[in-house]
Amino acid sequence: MPEARRRAEPAPYCWALYAAEVDLDLSLDAASLTASLVDVPSVSGGEEPLADAIEAALAAQPHLAVHRDGNAVVARTSLGRPRRVIVAGHIDTVPIAGNLPSRTEQNLLYGCGSCDMKSGVAVALRLAAHVTDPSPDVTYVFYDCEEVESERNGVLRLSRHSPEVLAGDLAVLMEPTGAIIEGGCQGTLQAEVVTTGRRAHSARAWMGHNAIHDASRILDTLRSYQPRQPEVDGLVYHEGLNAVGIRGGVASNVIPDRCVVMVNLRFAPDRSAEEAAEHIREVFAGLPVTVTDVAQGARPGLDHPAAASLLAAVGGAPRAKLGWTDVARFAALGMPAVNYGPGDPQLAHSPDEHVDMAQIAECEAKMRNWLTS
Amino acid sequence: MPEARRRAEPAPYCWALYAAEVDLDLSLDAASLTASLVDVPSVSGGEEPLADAIEAALAAQPHLAVHRDGNAVVARTSLGRPRRVIVAGHIDTVPIAGNLPSRTEQNLLYGCGSCDMKSGVAVALRLAAHVTDPSPDVTYVFYDCEEVESERNGVLRLSRHSPEVLAGDLAVLMEPTGAIIEGGCQGTLQAEVVTTGRRAHSARAWMGHNAIHDASRILDTLRSYQPRQPEVDGLVYHEGLNAVGIRGGVASNVIPDRCVVMVNLRFAPDRSAEEAAEHIREVFAGLPVTVTDVAQGARPGLDHPAAASLLAAVGGAPRAKLGWTDVARFAALGMPAVNYGPGDPQLAHSPDEHVDMAQIAECEAKMRNWLTS
Numbered sequence: 001m002p003e004a005r006r007r008a009e010p011a012p013y014c015w016a017l018y019a020a021e022v023d024l025d026l027s028l029d030a031a032s033l034t035a036s037l038v039d040v041p042s043v044s045g046g047e048e049p050l051a052d053a054i055e056a057a058l059a060a061q062p063h064l065a066v067h068r069d070g071n072a073v074v075a076r077t078s079l080g081r082p083r084r085v086i087v088a089g090h091i092d093t094v095p096i097a098g099n100l101p102s103r104t105e106q107n108l109l110y111g112c113g114s115c116d117m118k119s120g121v122a123v124a125l126r127l128a129a130h131v132t133d134p135s136p137d138v139t140y141v142f143y144d145c146e147e148v149e150s151e152r153n154g155v156l157r158l159s160r161h162s163p164e165v166l167a168g169d170l171a172v173l174m175e176p177t178g179a180i181i182e183g184g185c186q187g188t189l190q191a192e193v194v195t196t197g198r199r200a201h202s203a204r205a206w207m208g209h210n211a212i213h214d215a216s217r218i219l220d221t222l223r224s225y226q227p228r229q230p231e232v233d234g235l236v237y238h239e240g241l242n243a244v245g246i247r248g249g250v251a252s253n254v255i256p257d258r259c260v261v262m263v264n265l266r267f268a269p270d271r272s273a274e275e276a277a278e279h280i281r282e283v284f285a286g287l288p289v290t291v292t293d294v295a296q297g298a299r300p301g302l303d304h305p306a307a308a309s310l311l312a313a314v315g316g317a318p319r320a321k322l323g324w325t326d327v328a329r330f331a332a333l334g335m336p337a338v339n340y341g342p343g344d345p346q347l348a349h350s351p352d353e354h355v356d357m358a359q360i361a362e363c364e365a366k367m368r369n370w371l372t373s
Numbered sequence: 374m375p376e377a378r379r380r381a382e383p384a385p386y387c388w389a390l391y392a393a394e395v396d397l398d399l400s401l402d403a404a405s406l407t408a409s410l411v412d413v414p415s416v417s418g419g420e421e422p423l424a425d426a427i428e429a430a431l432a433a434q435p436h437l438a439v440h441r442d443g444n445a446v447v448a449r450t451s452l453g454r455p456r457r458v459i460v461a462g463h464i465d466t467v468p469i470a471g472n473l474p475s476r477t478e479q480n481l482l483y484g485c486g487s488c489d490m491k492s493g494v495a496v497a498l499r500l501a502a503h504v505t506d507p508s509p510d511v512t513y514v515f516y517d518c519e520e521v522e523s524e525r526n527g528v529l530r531l532s533r534h535s536p537e538v539l540a541g542d543l544a545v546l547m548e549p550t551g552a553i554i555e556g557g558c559q560g561t562l563q564a565e566v567v568t569t570g571r572r573a574h575s576a577r578a579w580m581g582h583n584a585i586h587d588a589s590r591i592l593d594t595l596r597s598y599q600p601r602q603p604e605v606d607g608l609v610y611h612e613g614l615n616a617v618g619i620r621g622g623v624a625s626n627v628i629p630d631r632c633v634v635m636v637n638l639r640f641a642p643d644r645s646a647e648e649a650a651e652h653i654r655e656v657f658a659g660l661p662v663t664v665t666d667v668a669q670g671a672r673p674g675l676d677h678p679a680a681a682s683l684l685a686a687v688g689g690a691p692r693a694k695l696g697w698t699d700v701a702r703f704a705a706l707g708m709p710a711v712n713y714g715p716g717d718p719q720l721a722h723s724p725d726e727h728v729d730m731a732q733i734a735e736c737e738a739k740m741r742n743w744l745t746s
Binding site: 188199205215220242243252264293349 | 695
């Protein structure tokens with residue numbers, strides 16, 4: 001899945017196991033290649049061994065020019081085509097949750113990152129290696145630190161260091177969408193809402209005022225909140241407002257004078273970041289609200305000709321993307337961007353994350369068809 | 374004040390500043406001696422420099438036999454008197470809160486531990502040094518780690534290693550009581566009350582169940598709780614039930630599946646520890662409750678002859694002790710124990726902790742009168 005703003009700790013053992021060089025065999029079918037990718041742990045911040053392997057495998061392809069920036073790898077064709085499309089995917093994962101190494105069960109491939117999004121990365125690597133004569137020029141972007149705070153994101157870094165390598169007419173982000181085109185994305189906002197009280201010894205609680213007890217007001221507001229489900233450019237989004245963290249307490253014998261509720265708002269792309277922040281302040285009127293992070297969404301953009309040709313090649317009805325994804329970064333760079341990739345997005349970040357291997361092959365076939373037609 | 378079950382971090386700088394030996398001058402008046410004690414930081418776990426200084430000062434008194442156990446120091450007269458009383462105080466403090474070094478303002482002495490309870494310790498040190506021919510034999514106990522979890526408490530350790538040095542007919546704990554005899558103490562119980570939910574990506578919150586939102590049920594129960602104020606052996610206690618901590622949250626994009634509320638019950642000494650635990654389970658019926666720590670209270674015990682003689686020497690009406698104190702440990706060793714010392718107990722653990730210097734002198738005079746009459 002898209003973003004995850006938690007500060008991920010790299011799994012400590014990945015350094016030890018994968019200090020040695022890893023060889024990727026791009027002649028493997030996409031499902032087997034996915035398994036190879038899953039078995040190189042790459043929790044955000046620890047992508048170097050995998051980035052090295054991807055760089056080495058792509059540098060061996062004579063039709064590609066390879067660019068490296070930190071743990072991001074960009075490979076480009078330069079055939080002088082009138083159009084250039086970007087095919088992008090992040091190579092990091094959320095922390096490992098006892099779900100490595102990869103394993104298969106009937107038609108399903110399990111393992112950390114199998115769904116989000118090493119299956120999409122495998123498809124992109126296969127296309128990069130084997131579609132040597134695409135109709136548009138293609139820029140493949142494999143980037144790091146998508147699952148952590150925005151400031152570390154590899155696409156953001158590339159857009160600052162080398163914006164020219166990200167130029168294009170359309171971006172396809174191969175995030176898990178269940179092999180359906182998902183348009184745009186919702187924005188996400190983090191805020192802290194605070195209650196304050198007065199400390200006292202807990203044996204004489206009436207001398208103080210308990211800020212944790214007062215937080216029930218915030219939680220009651222969240223429980224009764226009715227999220228919007230607006231239609232934007234023909235797609236229906238679904239907002240949400242949730243507590244994602246709470247902390248309070250000084251010591252076990254002290255009446256606490258402060259309680260902080262961390263809330264997360266998912267907002268449809270008809271709202272700007274500023275409007276989302278204003279909304280949160282209205283919801284918690286009377287309490288101190290600090291917006292700690294906000295990422296604007298992206299409108300669907302499916303009416304753009306380049307997006308329409310992809311839509312025709314893939315078929316089916318598009319739907320709204322609910323999670324925030326880096327389509328918003330490409331939208332901010334001025335090009336339409338859609339999400340399309342194998343894997344059920346609802347399985348992303350879950351310990352039993354898995355992907356249907358047939359869906360990986362389907363995505364590869366449809367993308368190959370689009371790029372060569 | 375009495376207990377503080379938090380795990381206190383020793384202030385890092387105390388080691389550096391006070392690695393050198395400290396000399397205590399027991400000929401100073403009690404208020405000046407209090408200031409000297411305050412200026413030797415002794416956050417729980419970091420009492421060694423102060424314990425060394427106390428041991429050295431008492432070892433210089435020929436009428437006392439000194440016993441050391443960790444950072445606890447015991448000094449005893451051995452005059453063959455028919456009665457033996459214990460005068461006890463803890464030498465540790467809660468963490469420093471920008472309130473060192475000590476300073477005086479008119480008749481008040483400010484600083485970490487000035488009230489809780491280095492003023493009481495100063496009185497006890499003055500009595501130990503200067504009352505060379507007391508009517509009862511006296512055991513002075515200066516002990517460590519009272520402000521942290523029970524298992525580290527210096528009196529508990531002494532009672533296991535050398536119970537004979539704690540033998541006596543009455544214990545006077547020189548905790549801050551505003552120079553009024555306070556009888557017995559309330560018990561204290563820590564418990565964790567938990568709500569559970571189901572994780573999901575926060576962009577699709579409806580796939581999960583938010584455990585933090587559910588904690589409002591616990592907070593509402595706490596807000597509406599009506600504490601008892603029972604009379605026990607003639608003194609009125611005042612119970613209390615409070616959240617003292619709350620924690621929950623997985624990551625900023627995950628619907629949390631667990632929220633833990635830490636609650637603290639203060640219970641009058643007419644309830645046993647078992648009854649207090651049962652009460653908490655009833656209050657939060659239907660939710661998992663784990664009792665993590667419990668310390669029984671102590672009934673007042675003021676009808677004991679030794680306590681009555683102290684009461685007569687001090688004068689005034691006794692009142693109930695609301696905080697838990699180590700009187701409960703002495704009560705458990707089979708002797709009556711009361712609280713009596715300089716300092717307003719409501720200032721304990723507060724950053725602007727202070728003590729009235731006249732009250733220190735008053736306590737010393739009344740104790741000296743009692744021990745020599």
